[in-house]
Amino acid sequence: MSDERPVGTAEDPDLPRARAGDADAFTRLVAPLRRELHAHCYRMLASTHDAEDALQDGLLRAWTALGGFDGRSSLRTWLYSVVTHACLDAARRRGRRATPVDLGPASDHAVVDSAPRTDVAWLEPYPDALLADAAVEQREAVELAFVAACQHLPGNQRAALLLFEVLGFSAAEIAQMMRTSRASVNSALQRARAVLARKVPDRTQQRTLRELDDARLRAVVAGFAEALERRDPDGLVALLTDDVTWTMPPLPHWYRGLPAVADWARRVPLGSCGSWRHLPTWANGQPALACYLWDDAAGSHRGWAVNVLALRGDRIAAITSFLGNEQVTAFGLPAALP
Template sequence: MGRVTSATLIAAQAGDGEAFAALVEPYRRELHLHCYRILGSLDDADDAMQEVLLAAWKGLPGFEGRSSVRTWLYRIATTRCLNTVRGHARRPRLEPVPPFDPPTPSKAFDVPHLQPYPDALIDELDPSHRAAARESIELAFVTALQRMPPRQTAALILCDVLDFPLREAAGILTTSPTAAKGLLQRARASAAPFESRDATAADRDVARRFAVAYAQDDVDGVISLLTDESWLAMPPATECYVGRAAIGAFLRASAAGRPGGRYELVETSAAGRPAFVCYLQKRARGLLVITPSADGTAIASIMRFLDDGLHRHYDLPDVLD
């Protein structure tokens, strides 16, 4: 690309804050989404974006226009996120201690920092980018990204999600095209396949039936909606329960030992799936994300995010009116 000489860029490089805001605003949402894909956490993506904008403001006077402003910002964002992962600089999240004796889990859930991305934020993207963005926030895909080496994750996102040419992606990663190609090949080989599809009316119906049963502590009702291979995970807790019997045992223990009565659920949408913010005694107590089966007649997985501040990302109140 040729040297960027727009009046907005020149003014921003001279220290004009309004010009800087105008320069980066078209890329702010997509950069936040990029940080989320690498980090797997909304909170960490928020923190990373603050660092990205500060680094861009400080570094803009030295920007020579050898790449587009967008590519330059992606290089800053990618570097900051990889540094966060390498430096273990995520927001601390303590594993909650349940107020009851839970049954023995089936296995461990190994991505305790995972948080779901609100669908409403995808609507803020340019319409031409929304379909691909929705696919790339599905929890199965984001979880798979978190299990890869970070630079492989970044290479896969840059090339296969954002469609950067390999040479440009290599520049963002500050490596050679040959090395970037190797990272991409290894990432593609290890990426777990998953089926992406838009939520259907059947998905929403089975999710709402689940919500009614869950809110009433109707464990048998919940179990009747599960597939044979259903599982329940509860980040940042590391327990995972697989199968109807294991999930049922946990839900019964939770219902019997939970202080404060039953949940109220408020419907929203996250990670391309039906979701519900949980309220206990009118106060927000985390989020449920439901993955229906392929035909929408049952529930394949339940993600219960035990983060009492997560609802704020979904523009929902701390306390129900």
């Protein structure tokens, strides 16, 4: 007979064991919640690395304080409270994560000698493999536009919005979790929604992808890769919207509109760069490509960037190129292709 008791309830034998100091029992208690807690940390911090650190910090705090868990809320609610405070502490130490759009206006022509900005904490992509079976609403809340917009919110507003809109906690629960009043939570929600209304597109990528034929989606992604590999500027431009943007953190310069994006593409990835190869992947609930650039010294194509695509209809409206071999390997993809 299968055991269908809810994990972490008073009936769960691992709860008293964990309270008594059984680390293995605590690990079993939190295991079913680990993925969703990690995604919450990413939404809060816009970095997979910071998310992992905050989750570890939060779980350590929870393990240390488990004796004080009185069971008046569910273990899930209590863990979200502890982990959220770990994220708020991390956000205060690090500051908000930025995109090139946050740093200044778009360039109207290619800047070929741009140096990486190492003094900026950049937003990072999130591998879809970490989302597992997340609900549509939770996938929408890791889309790049949403995560980037959340970084413009103060920590308390960001936490309240994510806990309410994404995770479904009530204002009363959030007030208890945040150690504040329900009125303060409602005020934070109102302010946060006003900011996101200005910064997040009306149509989510999840909705666009649901309405797009799978074959057409594959053709757009493959066409983007083929245009780069064949050095075909016309083929690339044909896939883009008129107001397309291309950003490349950690490079500070970015481009908006077909003339500027086409100039960048012709002069750099299709011009001065070497041979390209690509592997398809998914990031932030969006189609993506791991890009590999030929390296003469290595005698192979080395991982160069993860390109995350945002679509409008069947055209590419935004390209975000997260540069660095470490970005590619973070997706479980090889560092090089023969």
